[in-house]
Amino acid sequence: MSIELICPAGNLPSLKIAVDNGADGVYIGLRNATNARAFPGLNFDLKTAQNGIAYAHSRNKKVLLALNTFPQGHRWSEWTDAVDQAAELGVDAVILADTGLLKYASKTHPQLRLHLSVQGSATSYEAINFYRDHFGIQRAVLPRVLSLAQVDNIISNTEVEIELFGFGGLCVMVEGRCILSSYVTGESPNTAGVCSPAKSVRWQPSPEGLESRLGDVLLDRYSDDEKTGYPTLCKGRFTVGDDTYYALEEPTSLNTIELLPEMLKMGISAVKIEGRQRSPAYVAQVTRAWRTAIDDALSSPTAFSVRPESMSTLESLSEGQQNTLGAYYRSWK
Amino acid sequence: MKLSLGPILTYWHQHDVREFYEQSLDWPVDIYYLGEVVCSRRHEMRLEDWLEIAALLGAEGREVILSSQALLESESDLKRLRKLSDNGIFALETNDMSAVQLNQGRPFVAGTHLNIYNKATLDLLYELGAFRWIPQVELSGTQIRELLDSAAYAIETEVFAYGRLPLAFSSRCFTARYYDLPKDDCQFKCLEHPAGLQLKTREDKDFLVLNGIQTQSAKIHCLLDEIDEMRAMGVGALRISPQPAGTGEILKAYRKLLDEEISSPDALKEIKTHAIDLHCNGYWHAMPGAHWEAVA
Numbered sequence A: 001m002s003i004e005l006i007c008p009a010g011n012l013p014s015l016k017i018a019v020d021n022g023a024d025g026v027y028i029g030l031r032n033a034t035n036a037r038a039f040p041g042l043n044f045d046l047k048t049a050q051n052g053i054a055y056a057h058s059r060n061k062k063v064l065l066a067l068n069t070f071p072q073g074h075r076w077s078e079w080t081d082a083v084d085q086a087a088e089l090g091v092d093a094v095i096l097a098d099t100g101l102l103k104y105a106s107k108t109h110p111q112l113r114l115h116l117s118v119q120g121s122a123t124s125y126e127a128i129n130f131y132r133d134h135f136g137i138q139r140a141v142l143p144r145v146l147s148l149a150q151v152d153n154i155i156s157n158t159e160v161e162i163e164l165f166g167f168g169g170l171c172v173m174v175e176g177r178c179i180l181s182s183y184v185t186g187e188s189p190n191t192a193g194v195c196s197p198a199k200s201v202r203w204q205p206s207p208e209g210l211e212s213r214l215g216d217v218l219l220d221r222y223s224d225d226e227k228t229g230y231p232t233l234c235k236g237r238f239t240v241g242d243d244t245y246y247a248l249e250e251p252t253s254l255n256t257i258e259l260l261p262e263m264l265k266m267g268i269s270a271v272k273i274e275g276r277q278r279s280p281a282y283v284a285q286v287t288r289a290w291r292t293a294i295d296d297a298l299s300s301p302t303a304f305s306v307r308p309e310s311m312s313t314l315e316s317l318s319e320g321q322q323n324t325l326g327a328y329y330r331s332w333k
Numbered sequence B: 001m002k003l004s005l006g007p008i009l010t011y012w013h014q015h016d017v018r019e020f021y022e023q024s025l026d027w028p029v030d031i032y033y034l035g036e037v038v039c040s041r042r043h044e045m046r047l048e049d050w051l052e053i054a055a056l057l058g059a060e061g062r063e064v065i066l067s068s069q070a071l072l073e074s075e076s077d078l079k080r081l082r083k084l085s086d087n088g089i090f091a092l093e094t095n096d097m098s099a100v101q102l103n104q105g106r107p108f109v110a111g112t113h114l115n116i117y118n119k120a121t122l123d124l125l126y127e128l129g130a131f132r133w134i135p136q137v138e139l140s141g142t143q144i145r146e147l148l149d150s151a152a153y154a155i156e157t158e159v160f161a162y163g164r165l166p167l168a169f170s171s172r173c174f175t176a177r178y179y180d181l182p183k184d185d186c187q188f189k190c191l192e193h194p195a196g197l198q199l200k201t202r203e204d205k206d207f208l209v210l211n212g213i214q215t216q217s218a219k220i221h222c223l224l225d226e227i228d229e230m231r232a233m234g235v236g237a238l239r240i241s242p243q244p245a246g247t248g249e250i251l252k253a254y255r256k257l258l259d260e261e262i263s264s265p266d267a268l269k270e271i272k273t274h275a276i277d278l279h280c281n282g283y284w285h286a287m288p289g290a291h292w293e294a295v296a
Helices: A012-020 A046-058 A073-089 A099-108 A125-135 A148-156 A180-185 A257-266 A280-299 A308-317 B014-026 B047-059 B075-085 B097-103 B119-128 B141-150 B174-178 B227-233 B247-258 B264-272
Strands: A004-008 A025-028 A062-067 A093-096 A114-116 A139-141 A161-169 A173-178 A201-206 A209-214 A217-222 A238-240 A243-245 A253-255 A270-273 B002-005 B031-034 B063-067 B091-094 B108-110 B130-133 B156-170 B197-200 B206-211 B214-222 B237-240
Touching: A004 A012, A004 A161, A004 A280, A012 A025, A012 A046, A012 A280, A025 A046, A046 A062, A046 A073, A062 A073, A073 A093, A073 A099, A073 B141, A093 A099, A099 A114, A099 A125, A099 B119, A114 A125, A125 A148, A125 B075, A125 B097, A148 A161, A148 A257, A161 A257, A161 A280, A173 A180, A180 B156, A238 B206, A253 A308, A257 A280, A257 A308, A270 A280, A280 A308, B002 B247, B014 B047, B014 B247, B031 B047, B047 B063, B047 B075, B075 B097, B091 B097, B097 B108, B108 B119, B119 B130, B119 B141, B141 B156, B141 B227, B156 B247, B174 B197, B174 B206, B237 B247, B247 B264
Parallel strands: A004 A025, A004 A270, A025 A062, A062 A093, A093 A114, A114 A139, A139 A161, A161 A270, B002 B031, B002 B237, B031 B063, B063 B091, B091 B108, B108 B130, B130 B156, B156 B237
Antiparallel strands: A161 A253, A173 B156, A201 A209, A209 A217, A238 A243, A238 B197, B156 B214, B197 B206, B206 B214
């Protein structure tokens, strides 16, 4: 029994710190539109990617390259170039979402290990087996919408390895099937690798409180004693009927650390930490907490409990200091 | 250019569904898409009911396609998909790769939720049996044209031309959340909202529409002045998405416009009298989807 801990790195210091704190693998993106965290100042150029891979490989750890946006029109070659670069760099796998790009990668670089990105929206074993049959994917990252029982059913019906999100920002929508961001800003995770892009965000004081806007749309309004959060579209307060509330989702983070024994028992191959946009200090703390928990769960699966200091670290790092088990726990739905 | 009537995305009582399709025999619909795309808990219409309507429409010489569910989570979802795929008569609109997995090798329509953003993806789906595709609604007209210019095979392109945009799917039911009900005991509240449940900003502006696990735009995506451009690039069909009232009139206005019996300003005027919210067309023009670009 084992489970890989896959941690995020938006830059070289984060990659090193993830490796030093116990990640089995680190996932990174290139500094262009080819990945779903295309934020200014983030990600790797070729040289830093080479350095990062050398650092991880010398410590027997893996580096996965996320190329998980959907290539469009005449810019197709930017994505295929990135796949070629990944093969040349010697990454341990590429994480892809686009069907056409998966086809390119499997034909051009048959030796390159392929993971289906969460942005590929595969939520059933029939979908996963489609990608296996056509492109030989070896792992699929599941959207954060399934219950553990549903995940278990997938594992029983495919030999493709399954990776689950364990901690970090919570997408309430099926990844790859949400274009709310482009409806308001013109840019979505699928097309531009961004959700609720910072350049479209405005903070405005008003007599009724501090307002956050995405484009022209008022996402939320905060009284003086309320904590503000990054204005992600699905986590704003809106009015339905006579009620004004978090109509889609509260500003909250996913934290499934207490489910580790169940995840191990089900045969999950890897658990993923979200947050390539977060700081090296964040990566260090989250990685350490999860490394400890995984080691504890492996050594005594029946007597496992999350160490209180790990839980409080994770809680302090969560969005709005709130945690949820998300869809893994059926009542969330 | 053909007109298609998309699947009913919201939840209606069975008698309303039956009446809708009976009335539609007087409407200029070339292609029908039937079935439940959004939620597995919606049982007003069972497969047998859809097949009965499909047979009726087929007997009138209309093309009928069965639309598959976009988000599949459970074994029972897959069971239903297999039954739909094995209906023996009608082709499927595949809205998830699981449906492509079950339908490859026979003719199918590649639905908008398959996320076809480029030629390589379209190539593969064509090889697997797709005879028609519906681009992701966030693709611009230029992007669709570039894609079609490079495709050397005959696949029909159908563009989502009128209706609230399908923007997102979740496993969480937002309608049940509004009523503070668990999804598993939602009491089928969607039936009370045949045009969806309005979500407004705190400035009281229409923004989104909750439709169970689906989130739609509040604005109505409306492509009219873009039709000449679509014709020039080889678009073969326009999709009109059903709304509880006025769908027939909207279809008729589109037909008259396509047949050049009326001008596009006149068509717009006619359609506006049946519109249930403001129009938008931003996606086609590479702008935010909610934007309305006045075309000269």
